[in-house]
């Protein structure tokens with residue numbers, strides 16, 4: 041979602057701001073802007089569209105202090121007038137998040153004579169700070185006072201033309217970190233934006249306010265208490281966020297899956313058995329009396345949770361519920377303190393998942409586990425146990441390697457739960473570990489299908505709808521395939537458990553409706569084959585991803601691609617790969633913006 045970059049340094053920081061925004065482009069945005077404290081006061085440049093356009097528009101701008109932003113609109117349509125920074129008098133503000141009490145603040149500030157020129161909630165912050173500066177001329181203090189009035193989630197950065205050389209930032213709910221450089225201080229929504237100037241990062245806590253100058257930073261809490269925050273040396277490699285030989289980040293990330301899985305599973309590399317400690321020192325203690333699992337997640341992460349439900353119940357014999365985080369947080373549920381609450385999120389900052397986790401804790405559910413790709417994220421920090429997937433930075437909005445590494449983590453959880461519950465023999469454990477060890481190689485083999493899938497994708501160019509079918513633990517894989525196709529090719533796609541076809545969706549099937557089926561050689565194959573016959577009998581065209589050893593004849597109207605031999609319980613991890621490739625190539629054929637699909641954003645940090 042929105043990206044923030046801010047800098048206070050000894051020389052011109054405009055190139056740093058622009059380069060930082062480019063690194064945050066992957067988060068998704070609709071407009072961009074920057075403001076600096078120039079010789080004549082605040083100089084602001086904004087543009088609807090790409091950061092490259094902003095860069096061109098800001099070519100003549102130069103100053104040592106400034107703030108910059110990519111906006112993903114929540115309040116007010118994407119247009120230049122609503123793009124950040126927003127200004128009031130001598131100050132300029134960029135904001136990530138939502139100010140929930142903006143309507144009452146807007147009324148109050150309008151009554152005080154402030155004129156609103158945008159439809160955003162953000163503009164209230166600009167006027168509020170400007171107003172508070174009348175009584176409290178120090179920018180740091182004025183922002184501190186303003187934050188006490190804001191309700192909602194935010195990360196903000198503020199500059200004041202009367203106090204050049206200074207940026208004040210604060211966070212509550214939305215991500216923000218500081219970068220400590222040799223000749224300047226910086227802030228950004230994530231570390232990738234600041235690697236160009238420093239590796240020394242300080243992660244702000246909710247309620248922190250920081251002042252950045254060329255000489256360094258100081259941090260206080262909202263109530264005025266000074267705090268020290270540790271400096272982390274980021275290990276993120278700059279190459280990890282470069283495109284390299286690939287056309288798109290999504291393609292790169294699909295092909296990085298063998299490595300991402302190998303890194304994530306390194307923990308079982310030489311091991312003969314898996315210990316609860318991989319989820320944290322407290323895990324053995326905390327998991328021993330768990331009688332149920334509740335998984336909270338959104339989007340693709342919810343699909344990994346749904347797949348894990350099949351594993352947890354079949355292998356570990358523990359009952360499992362998967363809830364969409366935005367639903368769970370607002371419904372009245374029956375808390376069970378012995379339930380393990382698992383929050384899954386690539387970024388670890390997904391607003392709905394974080395709020396759902398907090399909600400569960402407020403109900404007395406303290407057995408919590410985070411499965412995230414970002415170690416310092418809020419969800420990780422706020423959970424009792426954690427497993428950090430090692431997918432590396434995921435830039436493409438459509439999640440791929442984060443999904444398969446989440447699945448690997450959830451499979452490890454299944455094995456640990458099975459052991460804790462005495463449901464796993466040594467021989468079974470050894471066999472699963474062996475399969476996990478070979479998983480990267482198996483994924484590699486599936487990736488070799490790319491050119492055949494590309495040929496299939498061409499047939500999707502004129503299609504407006506598609507149906508995805510799966511059964512059992514591959515039903516969530518069908519859901520994920522449909523989501524991928526929707527997200528990046530804008531083809532309307534639905535997924536159904538294949539047995540459900542005859543209860544409604546079969547009415548949609550005709551020659552114009554491609555039906556994509558996940559057909560592993562498992563215990564449900566014969567049932568699935570009957571469902572495929574039902575489609576053929578109605579003239580539907582079938583695209584079947586079958587295992588090499590699955591007996592499905594390829595007849596007229598039935599296109600078939602063969603994966604390697606059936607991979608047992610871990611087969612969903614293999615079967616999602618061709619669906620990712622299919623949506624990627626369908627999007628290429630349709631000419632959509634693969635890495636930045638319309639209306640969508642990475643790291644969904646607003647509700």
Ligand code: HGA
Pocket residue numbers: 041042111112113114115116122135136137138139160161162645646
């Ligand atoms: N509410 C602000 C910022 C939106 C945002 O953080 N998106 O990720 C706006 O609409 O401009």
